[in-house]
Amino acid sequence: MFVFPATVPSSAAARRASASPLLDALFAQAAPTGGAVRAPAMDVSEDAAGYTLAFEVPGVARESLKLTIHGRRVALSTESPAGPRADAPQADQAGKGETRVLYRERSAPRYARTVVLPAEVDAASATARFENGVLSVTVARQQAAGARQVTIG
The missing domain is CATH 2.60.40.790 (Immunoglobulin-like)
Known part of the structure; x- marks a missing residue:
């Protein structure tokens, strides 16, 4: 399996505006049901x-x-x-922004x-x-x- 930088929008409005609905559907199916x-x-x-x-x-x-x-x-x-949920965005080590989880x-x-x-x-x-x-x-x-x-x- 490979991971590539793509985001899955969390809100319905963001999903409708997504440029890649096929990619979004792929990530939704592949996400584990932890x-x-x-x-x-x-x-x-x-x-x-x-x-x-x-x-x-x-x-x-x-x-x-x-x-x-x-x-x-x-x-x-x-x-x-x-504490924070495991899937919540975390601040990166350098403090320059947030780290996004691409796949978990x-x-x-x-x-x-x-x-x-x-x-x-x-x-x-x-x-x-x-x-x-x-x-x-x-x-x-x-x-x-x-x-x-x-x-x-």
Whole structure:
């Protein structure tokens, strides 16, 4: 694939005034549909104390990860980073103007996955470690409350 300097007008009026509607249509068809939510690959293992989950989330910053544990459910999602959108024009290094993106295939990935474990887990004892694009979560099984005798009155 090759890239050549052509712009795709953003407004309808600019599109109508475009000198190259065929070229505009070509770029519109070739543009990736980024923003789709992916389900990260994962491994779940169990031992006597609890569960260990490993999620593959490459290309994600630690700050954008959101992990929620409730009952038997462990939910992982990524939030969009704050700041300018990835497709917004950026000032160039020399400060002489703006840099235009001519073609983009890379985008910040978005992930979401919920796992229902076989037993309730203790959310307060959960630990998580993010290293080399892999989020490892360790959760202990919820300690069952002992049987209690109820007095019938």
